[in-house]
Amino acid sequence: MDMAHAYHGLSTERLERITDHINRNYIDGGKIAGCQVAVSRHGHLAYSKSFGKMDLERNKPMADDAIFRIYSMSKPITSVALMTLYEQGYFQLDDPVSRYIPGWKDHKVWVGGDANNMQLVEPNRPMSFRNVLSHTGGLTYGSALVAVGGEATGHPVDEAYTREQVGRGPGDTLQDFVGKLAKVPLRYQPGERWMYSFSTDVCGYLVEAISGKRFDKYLQEHIFDPLGMKDTAFHVAPEKASRFTANYRRGADKSLKLLDDPATSTFLKEPSFFGGGGGLTGTTADYLRFCEMLRRGGELDGERILGPRTIELMHMNHLAGGKDLTQMAIGGFSETANEGIGFGLGFAMTLDQVATGALGIGDYYWGGAASTIFWVDPKEDLSVVFMTQLMPSGTFNFRGQLKSIIYSSIVD
Secondary structure, three states: OOOOHHHHEOHHHHHHHHHHEEEEEHHHOOOOEEEEEEEEOOEEEEEEEEEEEEEEOOEEEOOOOOOEEHHHHHHHHHHHHHHHHHHHOOOOOOEEEEHHHHHOOOOOHHHHHHHHOOEOOOOOOEEEEHHHHOOOOOOOOOOOHHHOOOOOOOOOOOHHHHHHOOOOOOOOOHHHHHHHHHHOOOOOOOOOOOOOOOOHHHHHHHHHHHHOOHHHHHHHHHHHHOOOOOOOOOOOHHHHHEEEEEEEEEEEOOOOOEOOOOOOOOOHOOOOOOOOOOOOOOOOHHHHHHHHHHHHEEEEEEEEEEOOHHHHHHHOOOHHHHHHHHEOOOOOOOOOOOEEEEEEEOOEEOOOOHOOOOOOOOOOOEEEOOOOOOEEEEOOOOEEEEEOEEEEEOOHHHHHHHHHHHOOOOOO
C-alpha cells in the first residue's frame, strides 16, 4: 500500500480511470475544450489534474490556476453567507423575508388567467427565509433560463417578469432587483412546490440588508479572506485576466462555439449587480477550500465560518413532508435530476441511491450553468470539484460518471 493510499483510503490506480475517461470521452474528440478534477478524502488530496485547453482560440493549455465562471455554484456560497447571520440571531428560518424587504408584504399568488388578466390570491403563508434558501418561495427565473439551456415557458408569471425586466440587468443593483420582484406575483403558494429561481440572488440582497454591508464586501470579509479563497470574486482583476478561461456552447452540429471570450468578457469589470445566484468566478483550488470547510463542519485552518450543527441543518432535506424533487419540482430546468433528490438550505442532496441510480448516499452538492460541479460527502469524508466551461450544463452527465469512478475507488 502506498503512503498516500493510507491517508485517503482511495486506490490511486483506480482513480487514474478519471484520466482515461476524461481524455477518451471528452478531450480527444473535442467535446469539451478542457477541465479540472480534484478529489480529496479525509483532507488529503487524492487526485488533481488539468486537462486540455483553457482557450482554444489562443491554443492555451489548461493552467492549474485557471479562473472559471462558476455561475450557480455561487449559490451555496451565498447561502452560507446568509446563514452566518442566522447564527447571530438576525432571523429564524420561518420568519417572513418581508421583515427586511417591506415592499414584499403585498405579494399575491397566481392561480389562473393569462398575463393581462391574472387571477391572484393571498398567500397562505408569507415567503420565509427557509423558502428563499430552498427555492420554495414562489419565485421563478422568468425568461432568464433560456440563456443557460432552459426552455421558454410562456407562463403568465414569467411574462410578468419580462414586462418588469426582472433579471440581473446591466446597471441594476440588488436593491433595484428586489424592487422589481415586488411587482410580480408568486408562481405558487410558498412552501408547496420547488422551482429553480432567483431566490439565491434574493439571499444576497438579504445579506446586504441585514448586515448593512455591500454583498461582495461581506463575502470577502466573512468567507473569501478567512478561507484563503484568493481568486474568487464577482469579476476577474486585470492582473489575473491571462488566467481566465474561455466559455463555450455546444452547437447543434456538436462543435464548440465560443460564447464568452476571456479577453472581452463582461466578467473583466466589476458589476453593479452582485448576483449571489450566479455571479462569481474562481479557481478549483478556491472552491475545494470552500468544500473542505463544509466537510469539516464549518471550519478550515483554524477559521470557523459556521458551526457544525448549522452545516448539518443546511444539508437536511427541507422539502415539505420529506418529499423528493419528483414530487415537488415544477419547471424543466435546474442543476440536478429529480429522482431520489432532496433540497436543503442552498444544496441538493441524495436521499436514495437506488432511485438516483448513482453511488453515494448523503452527499450534498450543486452545479453551475457552464457544467461545473462539486459535492461533499460527510459519510465518506469526501470533497470533489469538477471545473469546465461548457453550456448548457445538462449536455453531459459529468456528475454521474465521476461518482461511478470515484466511489468505486474507495477501498477502505
